[in-house]
Amino acid sequence: MASKGKREGREKESASALAEGVVAGDKRSLARAISKIERGDENLPALFSELYPRTGEAITIGFTGPPGVGKSSIIAKLIRLYRDEDKKVGVVSVDPSSPFTKGAILGDRIRLADHFLDKDVFIRSMGSRGHLGGLAAASRLAGMTMEAAGFDVILYETVGVGQGEVEVASAADTVVLCLQPGAGDAVQALKAGVMEVADVFCINKADHPQARGTAAEVRSILEIGHELDPDAPVPPIVLTRGDTGEGVAELEKAIEAHRGHLIETGGMERRRRASLRDFVISWATGRLEKEMEERLRGEDADVMERVYERRLDPIAASGKILRQA
Amino acid sequence: MASKGKREGREKESASALAEGVVAGDKRSLARAISKIERGDENLPALFSELYPRTGEAITIGFTGPPGVGKSSIIAKLIRLYRDEDKKVGVVSVDPSSPFTKGAILGDRIRLADHFLDKDVFIRSMGSRGHLGGLAAASRLAGMTMEAAGFDVILYETVGVGQGEVEVASAADTVVLCLQPGAGDAVQALKAGVMEVADVFCINKADHPQARGTAAEVRSILEIGHELDPDAPVPPIVLTRGDTGEGVAELEKAIEAHRGHLIETGGMERRRRASLRDFVISWATGRLEKEMEERLRGEDADVMERVYERRLDPIAASGKILRQA
Numbered sequence: 001m002a003s004k005g006k007r008e009g010r011e012k013e014s015a016s017a018l019a020e021g022v023v024a025g026d027k028r029s030l031a032r033a034i035s036k037i038e039r040g041d042e043n044l045p046a047l048f049s050e051l052y053p054r055t056g057e058a059i060t061i062g063f064t065g066p067p068g069v070g071k072s073s074i075i076a077k078l079i080r081l082y083r084d085e086d087k088k089v090g091v092v093s094v095d096p097s098s099p100f101t102k103g104a105i106l107g108d109r110i111r112l113a114d115h116f117l118d119k120d121v122f123i124r125s126m127g128s129r130g131h132l133g134g135l136a137a138a139s140r141l142a143g144m145t146m147e148a149a150g151f152d153v154i155l156y157e158t159v160g161v162g163q164g165e166v167e168v169a170s171a172a173d174t175v176v177l178c179l180q181p182g183a184g185d186a187v188q189a190l191k192a193g194v195m196e197v198a199d200v201f202c203i204n205k206a207d208h209p210q211a212r213g214t215a216a217e218v219r220s221i222l223e224i225g226h227e228l229d230p231d232a233p234v235p236p237i238v239l240t241r242g243d244t245g246e247g248v249a250e251l252e253k254a255i256e257a258h259r260g261h262l263i264e265t266g267g268m269e270r271r272r273r274a275s276l277r278d279f280v281i282s283w284a285t286g287r288l289e290k291e292m293e294e295r296l297r298g299e300d301a302d303v304m305e306r307v308y309e310r311r312l313d314p315i316a317a318s319g320k321i322l323r324q325a
Numbered sequence: 326m327a328s329k330g331k332r333e334g335r336e337k338e339s340a341s342a343l344a345e346g347v348v349a350g351d352k353r354s355l356a357r358a359i360s361k362i363e364r365g366d367e368n369l370p371a372l373f374s375e376l377y378p379r380t381g382e383a384i385t386i387g388f389t390g391p392p393g394v395g396k397s398s399i400i401a402k403l404i405r406l407y408r409d410e411d412k413k414v415g416v417v418s419v420d421p422s423s424p425f426t427k428g429a430i431l432g433d434r435i436r437l438a439d440h441f442l443d444k445d446v447f448i449r450s451m452g453s454r455g456h457l458g459g460l461a462a463a464s465r466l467a468g469m470t471m472e473a474a475g476f477d478v479i480l481y482e483t484v485g486v487g488q489g490e491v492e493v494a495s496a497a498d499t500v501v502l503c504l505q506p507g508a509g510d511a512v513q514a515l516k517a518g519v520m521e522v523a524d525v526f527c528i529n530k531a532d533h534p535q536a537r538g539t540a541a542e543v544r545s546i547l548e549i550g551h552e553l554d555p556d557a558p559v560p561p562i563v564l565t566r567g568d569t570g571e572g573v574a575e576l577e578k579a580i581e582a583h584r585g586h587l588i589e590t591g592g593m594e595r596r597r598r599a600s601l602r603d604f605v606i607s608w609a610t611g612r613l614e615k616e617m618e619e620r621l622r623g624e625d626a627d628v629m630e631r632v633y634e635r636r637l638d639p640i641a642a643s644g645k646i647l648r649q650a
Contacts, residue, residue, distance in 0.1 A: 045638075048640045051638075052635060052638035056635060269633075273633050277621055279639050280621070280628075280639045281618060281646075283640060285614050292610070296606065308597070308598050308601060313370075313374045315369065316373075316374055318605045319370070319609075321609055
């Protein structure tokens with residue numbers, strides 16, 4: 001007991017020391033704290049109880065869209081604008097990765113390389129699996145850790161237009177959906193449910209001959225949505241060029257305007273409350289899932305044996321492990 | 326109490342009657358049973374305890390791949406082959422849909438129209454949201470219901486290459502990944518983690534000039550995987566034409582060969598056990614999630630209030646609602 005108490009004391013102290021480093025803006029502390037999130041470290045609760053009160057002030061923006069549209073180039077240009085305003089920028093970049101290897105493919109991180117030497121820009125890639133509470137929860141914790149470290153703007157970047165990407169991006173105050181000119185992209189985004197979470201649309205590669213056509217296509221889809229729900233604002237569509245930076249200042253303005261509208265209408269509070277509730281539930285669910293997995297491998301292995309032999313159906317089996325939870 | 330007992334008796338009776346209809350192969354009963362799955366009907370546990378013992382004999386195949394590769398055409402041709410062998414075929418078709426509207430977009434269902442009048446083919450589309458335990462669990466229940474109704478082959482078709490689609494397809498004994506000729510598709514599938522769950526690769530549009538190049542690209546990716554894990558078999562790559570049916574017989578043989586290999590090596594049992602365990606856990610998790618959501622809206626609303634006001638951190642909040650679960 002004494003040694004357990006001592007160990008707990010040490011752990012708490014180390015979490016406190018790390019939290020102190022993060023809050024002081026020490027980048028190594030920040031990196032280590034995010035690694036703890038990725039590992040699901042046992043000190044996370046202690047660490048987070050100290051960091052969380054320091055969060056909630058940052059501008060948070062989710063960037064999503066299919067691979068290859070040039071999100072990283074736009075983000076690189078946007079970071080420059082925020083840096084010109086002397087804002088510190090954190091980027092949580094979520095790469096799709098294997099469900100088995102847990103490895104993140106560092107696709108086009110290279111485009112953000114301009115900012116690697118800027119001490120007021122912090123970029124972190126996260127793999128898409130193996131996180132307690134899911135990737136959206138882990139990304140959110142990483143972003144909040146950056147907030148606690150004093151970053152003014154947090155960008156959540158996801159590659160892809162699946163459900164998981166939507167969840168990551170939707171945790172932000174403003175969601176930007178990036179598309180490129182050409183048929184299909186908008187329709188695919190619509191199918192994946194991304195169109196409905198997007199607050200600002202960005203059509204990149206504005207010099208492409210089909211750019212205006214794609215913008216018109218997106219606009220017509222959005223207008224149908226507006227007819228169905230006249231209270232919902234029609235999101236702005238901004239044409240950009242990631243290579244030259246053209247249109248990126250307009251994009252920043254559109255994001256800022258959305259943010260202003262949210263604050264004015266009380267939408268910000270609703271959105272943040274919903275996002276925190278989602279986090280709490282997915283974190284709790286993740287913990288339970290882990291517990292159940294362990295039990296089914298251990299003491300409750302016979303339950304699965306009976307299911308496999310068709311003596312117990314899987315819905316009844318879930319009830320059994322729940323009652324023991 | 327008396328009336329509650331009576332109602333429970335009636336419900337049980339109605340679940341029994343429905344199960345009887347399903348097992349007798351009545352299509353209306355089958356359709357109603359799957360609707361109960363989609364709605365998360367309260368009779369589901371009673372219904373399923375009767376259906377489950379009748380499952381486990383069917384050949385189950387997961388079909389996944391990006392939109393537009395021609396999966397539905399291949400599936401339509403494959404169904405014809407199974408029908409020639411006098412096998413009854415059930416199709417669970419998972420359409421990507423909005424996270425908010427719950428509606429399924431019935432994309433290319435039309436290609437399966439040939440089989441709509443065949444009483445030994447049953448096709449059911451499922452939307453991708455609002456299912457207790459997630460879409461993979463709901464699709465699995467739908468497939469098992471078809472198994473109980475006497476279908477010999479169950480095809481799980483998903484559109485897209487996200488994590489969700491991987492989960493749906495992986496519940497099957499054999500996973501077929503369909504790609505089309507041209508750069509990018511294979512790499513995107515790799516990024517999404519689909520390559521690693523695929524047992525058989527199908528490059529459709531075999532008449533396309535880049536078809537063999539794409540097959541070679543996939544083969545080289547697979548060989549890298551094989552070098553990393555020499556015990557894993559290298560999945561076969563089959564070139565098909567959905568329009569003419571060319572190569573679909575080879576695809577069927579490759580699926581059968583994979584199945585034979587699984588049975589021989591004991592891989593089938595391992596795979597089915599893992600898949601049932603995943604189902605049980607996600608079903609239990611889904612129930613808990615629903616309970617927690619209700620509680621956070623009701624009796625535990627103050628917990629979220631404190632989180633929102635930064636007086637309680639979200640990890641601690643998740644611990645609080647768990648202890649009350």
